Amino acid sequence: MPEVLDEDILRELMVRCTSDLSAPPGAAQAAIRRQRRRRLRTRALTVAGTAAAAGIAVGTMASASGTGGTGGAGGAGGSGGAGTPAHGPAIRLTAAQQALFSLSSAAATQPRPSGRYVVQAEKATTIESGSGSSTSEIGPKTSVIDTVTGGGVTYQDISVSGSGAGGTPTPPGVLNAPAGSSPTRAQLDALPTDPSALRANLLAQAKQQAAQAQQSMEQLKKAKKAYPVATDPLSDDDLVFEQATDLLWEPDLSPQLRSALYKVLADTPGVTVQTGAKDSSGRPATEISRYQAPGQTSVETFEDPATGATLESAWRSPGEFDEDLYYSTTYTNTIPADPYQG
Numbered sequence: 001m002p003e004v005l006d007e008d009i010l011r012e013l014m015v016r017c018t019s020d021l022s023a024p025p026g027a028a029q030a031a032i033r034r035q036r037r038r039r040l041r042t043r044a045l046t047v048a049g050t051a052a053a054a055g056i057a058v059g060t061m062a063s064a065s066g067t068g069g070t071g072g073a074g075g076a077g078g079s080g081g082a083g084t085p086a087h088g089p090a091i092r093l094t095a096a097q098q099a100l101f102s103l104s105s106a107a108a109t110q111p112r113p114s115g116r117y118v119v120q121a122e123k124a125t126t127i128e129s130g131s132g133s134s135t136s137e138i139g140p141k142t143s144v145i146d147t148v149t150g151g152g153v154t155y156q157d158i159s160v161s162g163s164g165a166g167g168t169p170t171p172p173g174v175l176n177a178p179a180g181s182s183p184t185r186a187q188l189d190a191l192p193t194d195p196s197a198l199r200a201n202l203l204a205q206a207k208q209q210a211a212q213a214q215q216s217m218e219q220l221k222k223a224k225k226a227y228p229v230a231t232d233p234l235s236d237d238d239l240v241f242e243q244a245t246d247l248l249w250e251p252d253l254s255p256q257l258r259s260a261l262y263k264v265l266a267d268t269p270g271v272t273v274q275t276g277a278k279d280s281s282g283r284p285a286t287e288i289s290r291y292q293a294p295g296q297t298s299v300e301t302f303e304d305p306a307t308g309a310t311l312e313s314a315w316r317s318p319g320e321f322d323e324d325l326y327y328s329t330t331y332t333n334t335i336p337a338d339p340y341q342g
Contacts, residue, residue: 073097073271096273097266099286104262107308110255115331117152118145118251124158127321144335147252149179150187157340174338185252193256195263199240202247202264206239234294237268241290244268245301248310251329258308277302279312280325 073096093101120143139158146152154175192198210233234242244261247253253261265271270290277287285302292299295317302312309329315322 100266108259113331121327147185151179155338193260202243
């Protein structure tokens with residue numbers, strides 16, 4: 001087996017493992033932190049075309065009107081407004097579904113900016129606690145994504161603090177990403193925008209990643225190294241929610257694809273929506289979340305109710321909190337200089 005596991009696969013392993021076993025020393029926690037924040041970049045489009053072969057049948061939820069609010073998504077429960085399809089009984093949307101359809105409508109009306117490079121300014125935070133110690137990594141960063149090649153560069157100014165910070169390596173100030181590190185605009189535009197086909201595509205991607213994770217566990221076992229022991233696997237709904245919210249992070253989505261992602265979430269059971277929320281910087285937001293029993297993780301995303309754009313992503317699990325707060329997204333035809341240099 002290779003000396004270093006693919007970091008994204010390693011993260012998949014660790015979120016399904018018992019607490020007394022770990023991946024190769026020195027690699028596990030750093031990989032988890034990095035890849036939890038950017039799970040999508042190197043994997044979003046590795047299963048193009050797989051959904052058709054998967055043969056997954058997914059029902060399409062009929063549209064209906066109603067008032068906004070909070071509650072669980074998925075299914076046809078709730079007491080909101082009703083719509084009447086061509087045949088059969090009226091379908092009632094939950095308050096959460098109504099809020100998600102509102103985000104879908106907002107996203108669909110947004111113009112798509114032009115410019116080869118997407119420039120996204122953000123702040124990433126990791127807080128760990130346990131055994132009387134805590135560590136925080138806080139730092140502004142600016143990611144530049146080449147929408148033509150999928151390459152780019154990340155400028156960052158990260159500080160490490162807290163009682164557990166001793167010996168924690170400081171990430172380099174500049175990270176260069178080769179072509180293919182991020183999905184290109186052409187690849188994103190090739191994804192289906194029909195909600196049923198998109199859900200099937202997302203599920204196929206996630207299941208392929210799970211298969212790769214299992215293969216890596218077997219490699220670790222054969223190498224007689226400490227390896228994670230799988231517990232209860234994530235459900236299909238867990239996987240779809242995680243993939244869909246990962247994809248919402250991508251700044252260069254077409255309005256049609258972003259709109260379709262909200263429809264997929266509206267048809268996913270267990271999704272909780274809170275309107276009238278705020279992100280950690282105080283901006284008005286619609287909070288979308290779902291609890292994953294394996295790993296005891298709450299996956300959260302905060303969306304701009306006016307545009308459907310992602311404002312913040314967060315992951316909460318026992319003893320750990322990870323957050324990405326997105327300040328701005330702009331487009332340019334030239335790569336900007338490092339804003340943190342000097």
